[in-house]
Amino acid sequence: MNIYIVRHGKTQFNNEERMQGFADSPLLPESLELAIETGKGFKADNIHFDKVYASDLLRAVRTSEHIVIGMESNQEVIIEPLVKEMNFGAAEGQKVVDVWDQIAQSMNYADMAALFAVEHPHSIFDFVHQYEPFSEAESIDQFYTRIKAGLDKIVEENYGKGVKNILITAHGLVILGLLNVLGYDTGNSRSFSNLSINHIRYDGEYTVVDVNKSYIE
DSSP: OEEEEEEOOOBHHHHHTBOOSSOOOOBOHHHHHHHHHHHHHHHHTTOOOSEEEEOSSHHHHHHHHHHHHHTTOOOOEEEOGGGSOOOOGGGTTSBHHHHHHHHHHHTTOSSHHHHHHHSOHHHHTHHHHHSGGGTTSOOHHHHHHHHHHHHHHHHHHHTTTTOOEEEEEEOHHHHHHHHHHTTOOOTTOSOOOTTOEEEEEESSSEEEEEEEEOSOO
16 A cells, blocks of 8 residues: 655745744645646656545645645545644744744754754754743654554555555655654655655555655756
8 A cells, every 4th residue: 555645835834934833824825736736746647546634734634635636536635633743832933043043052052053963853853842931842752653643543544445545745744753753764854845745655564665756846
């Protein structure tokens, strides 16, 4: 069974470089067109989805809907809240550089750039939770446990039931986190491109086939 996990299209908060986890800002108009182009790419490659999922955040739902439009399909989008983005607590909606500068300076780094140059990407996002003003944010362990449960739930609902291809529209850290949990070396990546396509195969165990591909030129 093939699982294609796509990151949502670019949003207003992405454009403004604001923290966006549970916070949900609208997709940019051009993102809807690019989602349609992504759907056309799947169709051109003869990839047809038996099931289409999205997190419960509107940016993911709308991306899935427009991919389906591009495929000239009428597939229903199934909502799965477990694959929503990481919760950044009180940091939500704040400027990325402001949040990371605060965290960096609390750890005796000069600024965000200095922190990111030294600390491993897999641990950086746990620092949001560890910083007292943002302590209501998810820890990395909570986040990884939740998103893996979401992927396992989708697989359990479909494996061995005639389902060959599944689309899941999710989020940058969700994709990165799932790849890490599945043992794929994501190197120094801190996220993947909007509308990137990540292919996982499940045949009783997970295999990462391809990452960070795109139909968008």
